[in-house]
Amino acid sequence: MKNAKLFNTLNKIAIFYKSEVLKLDLKMISHLSNLSKLSFTDNELEKLSSDMSSIIEIVDIIKEVDIVYNPLSDNKNVNINDLREDVAKESMATEKILMNAINSDNCFVVPKVVE
Amino acid sequence: MNITNLKLREMRDLLDKKSISAIELTQEYLNRINKFDDKIQSYITVTEDLAMDSAKKAQEKIDNGNTNPLCGIPISIKDNICTNGIKTTCASKSLENFIPPYNATVVDKLDSQNAVMLGKTNLDEFAIGATTQSSVFAKTKNPFDLSKVPGGSSGGSAASVSASLCAASIASDTGGSLRQPAALCGVTGLKPTYGRVSRHGLVAIASSMDQIGAIAKDAHDCAFILNTIAGFDCNDATSSKAEVIDFTSKIGESIKGLKIAIPKEFYDSNIGINSEVKNSVLAAAEKYKKMGAELVECCLPSLKYAVATYLILSSAEAASNLSRIDGIKYGHRSTRGENFNELIINSRTEGFGDEVKRRILLGNFVLSIEQYDDYYKKALALRQRFITEYADIFEKCDVILTPTTLSTAARTDENISTPFKTYLDNICTVSSDIASLPAISTTCGYDSNGMPIGMSIIGKKFDEATIVQVADAFEKSFNAVSPELI
Numbered sequence: 021m022k023n024a025k026l027f028n029t030l031n032k033i034a035i036f037y038k039s040e041v042l043k044l045d046l047k048m049i050s051h052l053s054n055l056s057k058l059s060f061t062d063n064e065l066e067k068l069s070s071d072m073s074s075i076i077e078i079v080d081i082i083k084e085v086d087i088v089y090n091p092l093s094d095n096k097n098v099n100i101n102d103l104r105e106d107v108a109k110e111s112m113a114t115e116k117i118l119m120n121a122i123n124s125d126n127c128f129v130v131p132k133v134v135e
Numbered sequence: 136m137n138i139t140n141l142k143l144r145e146m147r148d149l150l151d152k153k154s155i156s157a158i159e160l161t162q163e164y165l166n167r168i169n170k171f172d173d174k175i176q177s178y179i180t181v182t183e184d185l186a187m188d189s190a191k192k193a194q195e196k197i198d199n200g201n202t203n204p205l206c207g208i209p210i211s212i213k214d215n216i217c218t219n220g221i222k223t224t225c226a227s228k229s230l231e232n233f234i235p236p237y238n239a240t241v242v243d244k245l246d247s248q249n250a251v252m253l254g255k256t257n258l259d260e261f262a263i264g265a266t267t268q269s270s271v272f273a274k275t276k277n278p279f280d281l282s283k284v285p286g287g288s289s290g291g292s293a294a295s296v297s298a299s300l301c302a303a304s305i306a307s308d309t310g311g312s313l314r315q316p317a318a319l320c321g322v323t324g325l326k327p328t329y330g331r332v333s334r335h336g337l338v339a340i341a342s343s344m345d346q347i348g349a350i351a352k353d354a355h356d357c358a359f360i361l362n363t364i365a366g367f368d369c370n371d372a373t374s375s376k377a378e379v380i381d382f383t384s385k386i387g388e389s390i391k392g393l394k395i396a397i398p399k400e401f402y403d404s405n406i407g408i409n410s411e412v413k414n415s416v417l418a419a420a421e422k423y424k425k426m427g428a429e430l431v432e433c434c435l436p437s438l439k440y441a442v443a444t445y446l447i448l449s450s451a452e453a454a455s456n457l458s459r460i461d462g463i464k465y466g467h468r469s470t471r472g473e474n475f476n477e478l479i480i481n482s483r484t485e486g487f488g489d490e491v492k493r494r495i496l497l498g499n500f501v502l503s504i505e506q507y508d509d510y511y512k513k514a515l516a517l518r519q520r521f522i523t524e525y526a527d528i529f530e531k532c533d534v535i536l537t538p539t540t541l542s543t544a545a546r547t548d549e550n551i552s553t554p555f556k557t558y559l560d561n562i563c564t565v566s567s568d569i570a571s572l573p574a575i576s577t578t579c580g581y582d583s584n585g586m587p588i589g590m591s592i593i594g595k596k597f598d599e600a601t602i603v604q605v606a607d608a609f610e611k612s613f614n615a616v617s618p619e620l621i
Binding site: 048049052053055056057058059060068071072074075076078079080081082083085087088089090093094103104112116117119120121122128129130131132133 | 232233234236237369372437439440442443446447458461463464465466468472474475476480481483484487492495496499500501509510512513514515517520556559
């Protein structure tokens, strides 16, 4: 009887923690979705939460490395070679730039942004 | 003799000798595409009319004595490389109807030589993936076994070369996207040093690693193409001013005395390497030894962090790069959305596939202020460590020999439920991208099911000529098999 009670208590704690983690993960995924300008249904968020956890598990291996980023000595991989002379050049024609967009009076069309 | 089985430079000879015309050659490839590509699905767009027009112009040039190396040679181009007036979809719904108003620099360079573009090849959506099954238009098959994947993301390019549906293909590599499918489809893929080829017009994913290269039937053909596409470009400030030499110049030189590094971590069972693959690559190493090369055992201690480092850096850059796709300037535009923000969210949500969304989320996760130090900055530090570890190896050796993949091609129905598990399979290729090094993959054997096994030769920065020489030395003594298409 005592064991059954203990089991129930432990089970409740386990469910509490599980839902806490899931809730936290969903909150994080929702936050990231907003940052990423993406939207997901509740079901999709649940699945993403599980998928993203698996991906984070893969990248978490780098946490075991004792290394600190030094902006002076690191990140020398990409060499910026030569920037163009600051000389005005003919740019692409407006109709070409707009050929993949809704073109209205040679402007991009967006929903109303000013009331 | 089936002319499409020839090497690119053999076709060059036939064209120059007028044994065949560029028109006949192009028609031959178009016939094969019509006959076989329904099964293989390597092309998203076949530019038949344009190809015939280009072939006619090329033939006029040849008739007038022009023998530019690629004049009249039919090639395919990965569909993430912009082609003026021709759809460039990145295999995504978000760019389904995108028609670039300009050419990528590589395309201009090919055009200037009157190369003939046959069409645009399939890829994983936005070149993110390793199977070419995440394209929204087609799921490319491996020409050696249609029930298997061709690898990716340049699976369409590799399959089109393997099935002789083009003489060669121009593709891109960010974490192995060019070498891995080349290995799985039994052809040769050359990823040049970062900066060797202009990225202008390549739809960017990870700008610090993306690089355009060539897939062809052998290393000599790859170098032949690199001769045309390499060089500084004022439209890409990260392209290099390093001298563009003749990348075929060392072909045929003896490799006697050449030091080939064998980093033990790539052959460790802990990374999950298949024994047939391991044995085949080590047998190739022994073959090099017989040719007079010296094998040097060495270490790349950080290899186990390669996939994590790559995922963090590439996803962070992909999240930033893909933020430009909003449905307003170009690309899929949702019909839903009451305001500016909703329109962008709906356009992106409808346009991107699952894997692209996951990478964007991961990128924004590692860049978020709470995680930035633990993930992104640490990955930048690790990148420097990879550069240092590779530099240590190159102090004592000329090239490095590794497997290209852990195993041969998987079945098309594998990995679908757990796509992120395949991330780990890229462990053999990502570190050379992280360190900006050139690498070439060539076939070194076949497994018990007849599927190709690839090995990679990694070189010093801007030393593509030596890795081409080393790959060619092996290829000359190896009997490569072509897939049998029915």
